[in-house]
Amino acid sequence: MLLCPPGKALTYLLLAPPSGKLPAHTPIRRAAIDLIGRGFTVWEPYMDVSAVLLGLLELCCDAEKHAASMMSGLPLTPAADSCRTARHALSLIATARPSAFITTMAKEVARHAAMAANAQSQSAPIHTSVLVRGKPEILRVIELLIDKMQSDVAELIVEVMDITVHCLDAAQLKQKGLQETFPAICRFNMVSYDNHSRRIAVGARNGYLALYDQKTAKCQMIAAHGAPVMAVAFSPDGRHLATYSYQENKLLFWQMAAGLFGMMSGSSIKCIRSHDTRPARAGSNTSLNSLLKGVRLVWITQKNVIVLTGDGSEQKFSV
Known part of the structure; x- marks a missing residue:
């Protein structure tokens, strides 16, 4: 049986x-x-x-x-x-x-x-x-x-x-933005939303960058880093995007295309500058949770960004 x-x-x-x-x-x-x-x-x-x-x-x-x-x-x-x-x-x-x-x-x-x-x-x-x-x-x-x-x-x-x-409701996202529509996802420093272009940038563990365009309802995957992307941030005017890899010790600046045709042709974003960053002083046993909370990017002007790392240090870079 x-x-x-x-x-x-x-x-x-x-x-x-x-x-x-x-x-x-x-x-x-x-x-x-x-x-x-x-x-x-x-x-x-x-x-x-x-x-x-x-x-x-x-x-x-x-x-x-x-x-x-x-x-x-x-x-x-x-x-x-x-x-x-x-x-x-x-x-x-x-x-x-x-x-x-x-x-x-x-x-x-x-x-x-x-x-x-x-x-x-x-x-x-x-x-x-x-x-x-x-x-x-x-x-x-x-x-x-x-x-x-x-x-x-x-x-x-x-x-x-x-x-x-x-x-998410597309109309509500357009009106209120990601932070207000679903604040939970914005706790991650590898997530950034640009109110101007209505794009969402997400840094992945495999080093890729996912770029979601709400106007075209498309997602573009871009090979960005050779290690996990721990932080991303759009500039205040939405014209640039900064991405940072903690393990790679590298900060990249990306220029965003203005229109939706760039997304359709696969050229909505291009890397315009690469900076080597100082290795953080955190130990090899640093937990992912502490990195998630401690590593972030802060734009202080339209052209300048500060990298905050898990050891409490700050580094300033310009586009």
């Missing part, structure tokens, strides 16, 4: 369409959701992680509708109970396996973007997708990870930004 692995059985209970034998919101389905969250590291090898995350997200899409009953302390409706259990499971999965959550969601966002582009060409709306309806819940989990797992988020900061850009 062949037995179904527990992970597959739990996945079935989560994803099975409602039926007479297994209604949408039953104790056994909620128990399966709870077990998925609590034991995800055990079940993960036997699960389709994408399907599980999207299935849980589907149950969370009506969280705002159930918010009052979930916070009032009154007995929950079956639907509200399922929603609460699914939200808790998502939080447990994300904090237990942040890399799995981030990479899986980033792949789903990329797949959704490709489908959206194809649907647009065919005039077929996909606004009912769970990745659209579940945006508030995705942002909630991303903010949770930033609060609790900052180093893990920093390792995959470009993927996190892919997810964040997908979830």
Whole structure:
């Protein structure tokens, strides 16, 4: 007699369409959701992680509708109970396996973007997708990870930004900027937003620079440094971008193209100056968390920037 692995059985209970034998919101389905969250590291090898995350997200899409009953302390409706259990499971999965959550969601966002582009060409709306309806819940989990797992988020900061850009309201981002729209992501010094051009620059652990243009909804990846990019910052007028690699001991200045045609042709940014920086005095056991907090760039004029390093020293450079 062949037995179904527990992970597959739990996945079935989560994803099975409602039926007479297994209604949408039953104790056994909620128990399966709870077990998925609590034991995800055990079940993960036997699960389709994408399907599980999207299935849980589907149950969370009506969280705002159930918010009052979930916070009032009154007995929950079956639907509200399922929603609460699914939200808790998502939080447990994300904090237990942040890399799995981030990479899986980033792949789903990329797949959704490709489908959206194809649907647009065919005039077929996909606004009912769970990745659209579940945006508030995705942002909630991303903010949770930033609060609790900052180093893990920093390792995959470009993927996190892919997810964040997908979830943020473009009109609100244009009106209020990134700092006000989603301040959690701005805690990272390798993230910078320019209000003039509505571009987001993100420094990656592999030395690349990701440049998001909200006007064209495109992301350009640029080979910038030979080591992790620990800090980036747009100049006050948005005409220049500074990037700094702590391990490479190098600061680069980039000139930004004024129009959107540069992004389309792949020439929206070019490196115009490179400076060697003094090696920081921090020890070899300096933690990533301390680097994330201590290394940053501060523009003091339109042409001058100060590099603040983890050892408390300052260095001034000019474009």
